[in-house]
Amino acid sequence: MDSIQLKTRQMVQNGLQIVIGAFIYAIAINDFLIPHQIGEGGVTGLTTIGYYALHIPPAYTNFVLNGILMLVGFRYLEKHTVWYSLWAVLWISIFLKLPPLLNYHTNQTLIPAIAGGVLMGIAMEIIFRGEGTIAGSTILAKIVNRYFGMQNGSAMLMFDLLVAIPSGLIIGFQNMILTVIELYVSAVVLNGLLSRFGAxxxxxxxxxxxxxxxxxxxxxxxxxxxxxxxxxxxxxxxxxxxxxxxxxxxxxxxxxxxxxxxxxxxxxxxxxxxxxxxxxxxxx
Missing domain, CATH: 3.30.70.120 (Alpha-Beta Plaits)
Known part of the structure; x- marks a missing residue:
C-alpha cells in the first residue's frame, strides 16, 4: 500500500471517528443537558444559554460561533486539525437538529450531569483521536496545550468555567453547580482517556x-x-x-x-x- 492510499485510509478513518464522536456529543446535549436545564462551557454553553434565554436553536449558534473561532485556529493550529474540526462542527450541528433519542427524564438532577459529562468526555476523546476538535473552547485548549503544555482537558475546563459560572444568572444557581460538576467529569474522563492513547x-x-x-x-x-x-x-x-x-x-x-x-x-x-x-x- 503506497503513501497516498495510507493517507486516504487515515483520512477516512479519522472522518468516521469524528462522526461517531459528534453523534455521542449531540446525545449528551439533547438527551441529558438541555432537558434538565444543565448548561455547558465554551461555545456549547453559549448555545444552551441562547436556547434557554432566546430560544435560538443550538445547531445555528454552534455553527456560527465555532466558525468564528475556526479563524483563530487557522492562525495557531495545524491546518489539518482545523479542517477536521470543521468536519466535527458540521456533524455536531446536524446531530443537534435531531430530536432526543433517549427521551430520558429524571428528578435526580445529578444523574444527567454525571452522565452528560461522561458522554462529553468520551465524545471529545474520540474526536481528538480523529485529529479534530469540537472547536469552541477545544480550539483555545489546543492552542494552550501546544504553546504552554497544559493538559487538553484541564485547559478546556478553565475556559468552560468562564462561561458556565456566569450562566447561573440564567439557569439558576443549582443548575450552574450541576454544570460545573458536568464539566469536571468530562475533563477527568477526557484526560484519562487521552492518557491511555498509545499507552x-x-x-x-x-x-x-x-x-x-x-x-x-x-x-x-x-x-x-x-x-x-x-x-x-x-x-x-x-x-x-x-x-x-x-x-x-x-x-x-x-x-x-x-x-x-x-x-x-x-x-x-x-x-x-x-x-x-x-x-x-x-x-x-
Whole structure:
C-alpha cells in the first residue's frame, strides 16, 4: 500500500471517528443537558444559554460561533486539525437538529450531569483521536496545550468555567453547580482517556543469561529489543540490561518466558504513555 492510499485510509478513518464522536456529543446535549436545564462551557454553553434565554436553536449558534473561532485556529493550529474540526462542527450541528433519542427524564438532577459529562468526555476523546476538535473552547485548549503544555482537558475546563459560572444568572444557581460538576467529569474522563492513547508497558530485565533471554524474547515478540550497558555498584559487575516496549498482552508472555530461561532474573514493568514523540500532543 503506497503513501497516498495510507493517507486516504487515515483520512477516512479519522472522518468516521469524528462522526461517531459528534453523534455521542449531540446525545449528551439533547438527551441529558438541555432537558434538565444543565448548561455547558465554551461555545456549547453559549448555545444552551441562547436556547434557554432566546430560544435560538443550538445547531445555528454552534455553527456560527465555532466558525468564528475556526479563524483563530487557522492562525495557531495545524491546518489539518482545523479542517477536521470543521468536519466535527458540521456533524455536531446536524446531530443537534435531531430530536432526543433517549427521551430520558429524571428528578435526580445529578444523574444527567454525571452522565452528560461522561458522554462529553468520551465524545471529545474520540474526536481528538480523529485529529479534530469540537472547536469552541477545544480550539483555545489546543492552542494552550501546544504553546504552554497544559493538559487538553484541564485547559478546556478553565475556559468552560468562564462561561458556565456566569450562566447561573440564567439557569439558576443549582443548575450552574450541576454544570460545573458536568464539566469536571468530562475533563477527568477526557484526560484519562487521552492518557491511555498509545499507552504501553516498559519492561526492564536484568539477567545473568542476557543472550539466552534476548534470543527467546526476539523469537516470541518479533520486534526491537534494546540492550543497555549497566554496571552493578555492589559487585562492580558489568552486565547489559534488556529493555522492551510492549503491550499488556505481551507482558503476560514475557514474564513467564524470562522465568523459564532464568528463574533468578529481575523483571521490572513500568507504564509508559507515549512511544512516539508526535503522540505527545494527543496525550497532554
Amino acid at each position: 504501553r508497558k516498559a519492561v526492564t530485565i536484568i539477567s545473568a543469561q542476557t543472550d539466552e533471554v534476548t534470543a527467546e524474547l526476539s523469537a516470541v515478540l518479533h520486534q526491537g529489543i534494546t540492550l543497555i550497558k549497566a554496571k552493578g555498584y555492589y559487585h562492580q559487575e558489568k552486565r547489559p540490561m534488556i529493555y522492551v516496549i510492549c503491550t499488556d498482552k505481551q507482558v503476560a508472555q514475557i514474564v513467564p518466558l524470562v522465568s523459564s530461561v532464568d528463574p533468578e532474573a529481575l523483571v521490572v514493568v513500568d507504564n509508559v504513555h507515549s512511544v512516539k514523540g508526535e503522540a505527545l500532543g494527543k496525550l497532554l
